[in-house]
Amino acid sequence: MNKKEIKLKIYGMSCDDCAVTIEKNLLTQNGIIDAKVSYEEKAGIATIDADIIKPEDILKNRIFSSDSKYKAIIRKE
Amino acid sequence: MEYDLIIIGWGASGFSAAIKASEISSGEMRIALIGKGNMGGTCVNVGCVPSKFLIEKSLRVNDILHERNGVSRAELFSEVMKELRETVYKSRIGKYEDVIRNYKNVDLFNGNASFLDSKSVKVENGGKTQVLKGSYIIISTGSSPSIPQFINPDYVRTSENFWNTEELPERLAIIGGGPIGLEIGQAMRRFGTEVTIFEIADEILPGYSKEVQSTARNIMENDGIKILTSTKINRIISENSKCIFFGNNKECFDEILLATGRYPNTASLNLQAAGVITDNNGFILTDNKMKTSAEGIFAAGDCVSGKLKLETLSAREGVIAVENIFGYGNEIDFSTIPWAIFTVPNIAGVGIAENEAIQRGLIFDRRVIDASNAVRNSISGNMYGFAKLLVDRNNRKIMGVEVISPEAADFIVEGVYAIRFGLTVDDIIDSTHIFPSHSEIIKIAAQAFKRDISKMSCCME
Numbered sequence A: 001m002n003k004k005e006i007k008l009k010i011y012g013m014s015c016d017d018c019a020v021t022i023e024k025n026l027l028t029q030n031g032i033i034d035a036k037v038s039y040e041e042k043a044g045i046a047t048i049d050a051d052i053i054k055p056e057d058i059l060k061n062r063i064f065s066s067d068s069k070y071k072a073i074i075r076k077e
Numbered sequence B: 001m002e003y004d005l006i007i008i009g010w011g012a013s014g015f016s017a018a019i020k021a022s023e024i025s026s027g028e029m030r031i032a033l034i035g036k037g038n039m040g041g042t043c044v045n046v047g048c049v050p051s052k053f054l055i056e057k058s059l060r061v062n063d064i065l066h067e068r069n070g071v072s073r074a075e076l077f078s079e080v081m082k083e084l085r086e087t088v089y090k091s092r093i094g095k096y097e098d099v100i101r102n103y104k105n106v107d108l109f110n111g112n113a114s115f116l117d118s119k120s121v122k123v124e125n126g127g128k129t130q131v132l133k134g135s136y137i138i139i140s141t142g143s144s145p146s147i148p149q150f151i152n153p154d155y156v157r158t159s160e161n162f163w164n165t166e167e168l169p170e171r172l173a174i175i176g177g178g179p180i181g182l183e184i185g186q187a188m189r190r191f192g193t194e195v196t197i198f199e200i201a202d203e204i205l206p207g208y209s210k211e212v213q214s215t216a217r218n219i220m221e222n223d224g225i226k227i228l229t230s231t232k233i234n235r236i237i238s239e240n241s242k243c244i245f246f247g248n249n250k251e252c253f254d255e256i257l258l259a260t261g262r263y264p265n266t267a268s269l270n271l272q273a274a275g276v277i278t279d280n281n282g283f284i285l286t287d288n289k290m291k292t293s294a295e296g297i298f299a300a301g302d303c304v305s306g307k308l309k310l311e312t313l314s315a316r317e318g319v320i321a322v323e324n325i326f327g328y329g330n331e332i333d334f335s336t337i338p339w340a341i342f343t344v345p346n347i348a349g350v351g352i353a354e355n356e357a358i359q360r361g362l363i364f365d366r367r368v369i370d371a372s373n374a375v376r377n378s379i380s381g382n383m384y385g386f387a388k389l390l391v392d393r394n395n396r397k398i399m400g401v402e403v404i405s406p407e408a409a410d411f412i413v414e415g416v417y418a419i420r421f422g423l424t425v426d427d428i429i430d431s432t433h434i435f436p437s438h439s440e441i442i443k444i445a446a447q448a449f450k451r452d453i454s455k456m457s458c459c460m461e
């Protein structure tokens, strides 16, 4: 396994429940091992197996799809 | 200061990027929008808006002179130019300055931006320097008119400052027979100015098809515009008037407009520090997702390497860049971007050009029909124009459209839909057009693939 932590900036959350919903959806995606989302920080960290998915694939998760109010970018530092 | 997105350049592409990013992020993305000079960049201040205003007004010159008995052409021109500057000012405030202030997530920075590294940008204004850091950066710094080194900029005007002209020039030289030169030249001719266009290439509109070049020349010459092609300017001097030396000749003018092309505003950006690669002329290289060679840096608009330089394309590229920051994976589709030159009649096109189709070895059929085949042209008295369709020989899908016709800028969108949605010649024929309309010329060009249109009744569906 090639574990990588990917930092996300997440937009469109209006409460803590939103963060939980996003976490749950991320965890259903093949290749995402762990996900922590914070409503307060408008941010999240997804731990991925980089042998299975690329960081950008996280943004293709259905929770960020065009009809969802939640949107994310990968934080580049 | 840290931002999710830094946008360098507040013209059409920068604005569309800032607004799209705000919309997608429900107004939460922290954005720095950096610019210098008037907000809105080229299109609103010195490009599309003033040029189309001048053209529109010039079309009414004779009517107005008739209505307002006693007013001279020179007086009318000065009034129009004043009104033009007011319109530009109002458009800038209404469509740019007021709009962006409603986006509380967008911080504006006025100054010259340059890269420190691929994530940091320095903004300098007067003695003040600010350093901004961004997760993503979009470069949308546009382009400026080129002035050849041997020409003293004080002796000529460019599209940057032509709009400050107050007095109607009796004699105007335009150096450069591209779209800007033709549009302004024709408009000025309608105000009564003697216009001479100097073009170094062997035809005006270099790079366009032979049919476009020769028809455009006929249109210009019929309007009384003098065209000197294959003509290299040696020197320009300013005595009582401004004189141009070419070959063994010297001709003098009241004003000279330089319209010889544009260079990208990238030289002062310190792109090497960010690892952004350009072509030999300094235009930024991107893929179709608008990504540059540097991770996290995108580019949009006139500063990007590519043939078309348009407001619409710039705005679209700004949107595509943002969508890809959000991981949408969208690509710009150049085959469906229409272009237009606002001469009378208009010159417009979309899709692949014939020379490119040949170069790429594509198998296609073509039909070119004269404007006289559309009855509306004989009614309106338009003598010049044509429609050309390129069609894929295998499946009869439309690949390219080129039209010279009144209103072509408005109806070229028919070609956009045809190409975007894979319509065939038969789909065009089966779509009833208004009779008698200018847009009918596209349908008649489609019919020419099936029958001899010279023997066709005007009512033939």
Ligand SMILES: Cc1cc2nc3c(=O)[nH]c(=O)nc-3n(C[C@H](O)[C@H](O)[C@H](O)COP(=O)(O)OP(=O)(O)OC[C@H]3O[C@@H](n4cnc5c(N)ncnc54)[C@H](O)[C@@H]3O)c2cc1C
Pocket: B008, B009, B010, B011, B012, B013, B014, B034, B035, B036, B037, B038, B039, B040, B041, B042, B043, B044, B046, B047, B048, B049, B051, B052, B111, B112, B113, B114, B140, B141, B142, B143, B159, B180, B265, B268, B269, B300, B301, B302, B303, B309, B310, B311, B312, B313, B314, B342
């Ligand atoms: C006379 C004329 C007529 C035209 N007519 C049409 C038309 O009818 N239809 C059409 O579609 N297109 C037309 N165009 C083309 C159109 O105007 C441009 O394609 C479009 O405006 C480009 O937008 P942009 O955002 O790429 O750049 P710009 O609008 O040029 O904006 C770039 C901005 O970046 C700023 N900038 C540059 N460098 C820096 C820096 N280092 N730091 C900070 N800021 C910087 C500039 O000051 C400017 O504000 C015309 C152009 C001209 C000149």
